[in-house]
Amino acid sequence: MKNVDWVIEGDILTIRIDLTQDFGPSSSGKTRIIASTEGNVSVGPDREEKIGLNVYRPKKADEANARKS
Numbered sequence: 001m002k003n004v005d006w007v008i009e010g011d012i013l014t015i016r017i018d019l020t021q022d023f024g025p026s027s028s029g030k031t032r033i034i035a036s037t038e039g040n041v042s043v044g045p046d047r048e049e050k051i052g053l054n055v056y057r058p059k060k061a062d063e064a065n066a067r068k069s
Contacts, residue, residue: 002035002038003023008044013049021034023036031058036055037054039052040052
């Protein structure tokens with residue numbers, strides 16, 4: 001996982017992500033990765049629920065233009 005933390009209190013799942021992080025471009029190059037579970041993962045050892053999470057932002061215009069050059 002990248003930049004994803006969570007806690008379960010009773011039946012409430014609380015997710016924490018630092019939105020200042022940047023793990024570089026996505027595989028397509030269209031977005032920047034902020035956080036990811038990198039696929040579906042269990043929310044806890046004694047839970048049947050799964051989570052698959054990706055947080056990203058679009059590339060800035062100047063980044064997109066630099067790639068075309």
